[in-house]
Amino acid sequence: MRLIQIGIAGWSRAGKSGVRGHVASPALPRPRLLRSLPVLMLAVAMALALMVLAAPALTVSRVLGAAQPAEKIRIAQQFGLVYAPLSIARELKIFEKHGLQVEWRQLGSGAAVNEALIAGQVDVGFMGIPPFLIGWDKGVPWKVAVGFAEVPIVLVTYREDIKSLADFTSKDKIALPSPGSVQHLLLGMAAKRELGNAQALDSLLVAMAHPDGMAALLARRDITAHFTTPPYGFELLSRPGFHAVLTDQQAFGGRFSFNVGVVTQQFHDSRPRAYRQLVAAITEAMNWLETHKKEAAPILAPEFNLSTDKTYAYLTWPGVRYTVEVRGLMKFARFMHENGFIRRLPASLDDLAWENVAALVPPGEE
Amino acid sequence: MLPATNKKRETEKVWPRRRNLFSSRLARQVGWLLMVGAAWEAVARAGIYPPILFPRLSDVFVALLAEVRGGEILARTGWSLGTISLGVALAVTISIAAAALALGLRPLRSLVDALLNVLHPLPGIAVLPIFLLWFGTGAPAVLAVVVFSCIWPMVQNLLAGLESVPRTQIDAGRNLGLGRARLALFVLIPASLPYALAGLRLAWARGWQTAVAGEMVFGAGGGDGGLGWFIYKRRFFLEIPAVFAGMLMIILIGILVEHVIFGTLEHLTVRRWGMSRTE
Numbered sequence: 001m002r003l004i005q006i007g008i009a010g011w012s013r014a015g016k017s018g019v020r021g022h023v024a025s026p027a028l029p030r031p032r033l034l035r036s037l038p039v040l041m042l043a044v045a046m047a048l049a050l051m052v053l054a055a056p057a058l059t060v061s062r063v064l065g066a067a068q069p070a071e072k073i074r075i076a077q078q079f080g081l082v083y084a085p086l087s088i089a090r091e092l093k094i095f096e097k098h099g100l101q102v103e104w105r106q107l108g109s110g111a112a113v114n115e116a117l118i119a120g121q122v123d124v125g126f127m128g129i130p131p132f133l134i135g136w137d138k139g140v141p142w143k144v145a146v147g148f149a150e151v152p153i154v155l156v157t158y159r160e161d162i163k164s165l166a167d168f169t170s171k172d173k174i175a176l177p178s179p180g181s182v183q184h185l186l187l188g189m190a191a192k193r194e195l196g197n198a199q200a201l202d203s204l205l206v207a208m209a210h211p212d213g214m215a216a217l218l219a220r221r222d223i224t225a226h227f228t229t230p231p232y233g234f235e236l237l238s239r240p241g242f243h244a245v246l247t248d249q250q251a252f253g254g255r256f257s258f259n260v261g262v263v264t265q266q267f268h269d270s271r272p273r274a275y276r277q278l279v280a281a282i283t284e285a286m287n288w289l290e291t292h293k294k295e296a297a298p299i300l301a302p303e304f305n306l307s308t309d310k311t312y313a314y315l316t317w318p319g320v321r322y323t324v325e326v327r328g329l330m331k332f333a334r335f336m337h338e339n340g341f342i343r344r345l346p347a348s349l350d351d352l353a354w355e356n357v358a359a360l361v362p363p364g365e366e
Numbered sequence: 367m368l369p370a371t372n373k374k375r376e377t378e379k380v381w382p383r384r385r386n387l388f389s390s391r392l393a394r395q396v397g398w399l400l401m402v403g404a405a406w407e408a409v410a411r412a413g414i415y416p417p418i419l420f421p422r423l424s425d426v427f428v429a430l431l432a433e434v435r436g437g438e439i440l441a442r443t444g445w446s447l448g449t450i451s452l453g454v455a456l457a458v459t460i461s462i463a464a465a466a467l468a469l470g471l472r473p474l475r476s477l478v479d480a481l482l483n484v485l486h487p488l489p490g491i492a493v494l495p496i497f498l499l500w501f502g503t504g505a506p507a508v509l510a511v512v513v514f515s516c517i518w519p520m521v522q523n524l525l526a527g528l529e530s531v532p533r534t535q536i537d538a539g540r541n542l543g544l545g546r547a548r549l550a551l552f553v554l555i556p557a558s559l560p561y562a563l564a565g566l567r568l569a570w571a572r573g574w575q576t577a578v579a580g581e582m583v584f585g586a587g588g589g590d591g592g593l594g595w596f597i598y599k600r601r602f603f604l605e606i607p608a609v610f611a612g613m614l615m616i617i618l619i620g621i622l623v624e625h626v627i628f629g630t631l632e633h634l635t636v637r638r639w640g641m642s643r644t645e
Contacts, residue, residue, distance in 0.1 A: 111602060118418060131602075138418055138604045173503060180602040203590070206503050207598065222502035341603075 089285035128182035137342035141265035152319030172224035175213035256328025429607035446592030453512030461520035490515030490576035516569035527561025
């Protein structure tokens with residue numbers, strides 16, 4: 001008996017308490033410390049498990065990223081008219097030309113792209129200015145690297161009696177992609193001007209992805225209006241009986257970048273060469289698309305699942321501009337700060353954008 | 367040792383031992399939770415992860431307090447509770463009718479069985495896209511999925527309960543001269559109550575899950591949404607502590623309903639009648 005006891009005690013501390021109880025008399029009370037030992041170990045194990053579960057997103061990718069030569073870059077794959085420059089760059093191998101090797105990531109929604117960027121799973125993310133500012137306000141260490149296209153956004157309805165925002169009643173519902181989206185903020189800007197309160201229409205909002213919102217509006221039942229981007233806005237307006245209540249230009253009072261390319265501090269500071277290459281590649285793809293829409297249409301048509309002619313019509317639709325200029329950053333920030341969407345007000349553009357962006361902002365369109 | 371003294375020792379110990387077990391079980395659970403909470407706080411404070419992904423537990427409580435003071439979380443909770451209660455109540459009414467019909471009329475029994483087999487495995491969230499088209503976004507669709515997901519566990523438990531009443535009890539009731547109505551009221555229903563309560567518990571849990579998930583996945587709540595819509599909105603504004611606060615609220619309601627409502631119901635009925643041995 002004693003031999004067994006010593007043997008076991010010698011090779012496992014954790015096993016000691018349990019096994020000893022069996023071997024010795026059952027009546028022998030176990031010391032308190034030993035009894036709570038397994039509990040403590042479990043607690044430590046759980047803490048470790050928590051770390052491990054959340055870790056791969058952050059540390060592993062960062063370590064890998066730092067170890068690789070500066071050419072490798074991770075971009076979330078997004079589709080649609082707005083993201084056409086990415087498809088063009090991929091097809092024409094523009095990233096490779098600038099010495100970058102792209103690893104494309106599949107991610108669900110725009111929110112997932114933002115979260116992946118925060119978690120360090122992608123190196124650049126394309127998002128609307130409001131979601132970018134919300135992250136900046138919450139202390140996410142990221143800034144704008146490049147502008148990413150301007151597109152017309154329209155609030156479409158089938159109801160003839162709705163001509164302005166004041167015509168919406170509490171029975172109506174307005175579909176838009178998500179709270180805090182460009183569409184939400186544009187609606188807030190227009191509501192502030194026309195109804196005196198930026199949140200006046202918030203209780204009518206329903207969050208719906210663009211295709212769902214369009215289907216709901218076409219059903220003419222439950223959703224009164226849909227605030228949407230091309231090609232859904234084009235599609236809806238080309239049908240009889242649908243009209244625009246509000247356009248982005250009316251709401252914002254000028255032009256603004258629909259999306260911006262956002263890069264984290266980590267990427268910007270630790271890989272300056274890759275950062276410059278990235279900005280150069282996006283600029284080239286954007287400029288090529290803007291000046292070669294005829295050539296771009298057949299490249300993009302299969303991806304959009306549209307005819308070449310229709311793709312060309314969308315690419316050349318009034319208000320669609322492929323430009324890396326950055327417009328409206330500070331104006332959005334001021335509006336969001338004044339109306340309680342963000343808590344901090346950026347002192348200047350430098351708080352929001354990396355050093356190369358100053359040259360991309362046209363005078364008077366901060 | 368003599369059997370007699372052994373027996374005496376056991377009877378002496380029955381009460382104090384049981385009490386200790388209960389109180390120490392509760393204490394142990396609370397202790398565990400405190401430990402997990404402390405581990406969470408420690409990991410968050412270690413600063414390994416950006417606070418926006420992994421907020422401190424203390425920040426979550428601060429956010430919860432702020433939301434309670436702001437009033438929105440309470441309004442959303444009220445909306446959720448109202449919708450789910452209404453849904454569960456409707457589901458219970460329908461289930462009782464369905465169970466009564468199924469037991470009363472043989473052919474209907476196989477119909478209810480068939481529906482149960484086909485529809486019970488279907489999660490409420492899976493039918494939400496269809497319900498959104500049929501009933502529109504907002505309260506009607508959420509209510510419909512809650513009813514849908516609550517009916518099946520409720521019907522199943524009611525039928526199982528009613529069929530598990532021992533033959534002897536029914537015969538004893540008949541021998542005492544009870545008619546059909548009084549037999550149901552005084553024998554069948556009380557005898558099957560533990561099953562009915564279990565069904566109600568399941569229905570409530572499924573109702574919560576479905577309502578919250580529906581509002582989050584489809585933004586189905588619209589202007590008059592519940593806690594799911596609250597969490598959904600806060601997520602887009604990256605108010606992660608408030609997202610956790612919303613979850614905390616769901617947990618608190620769950621504990622409250624479980625211990626206050628179901629606990630009391632059980633106390634007043636099955637435990638009082640000596641049908642349940644649960645602590």
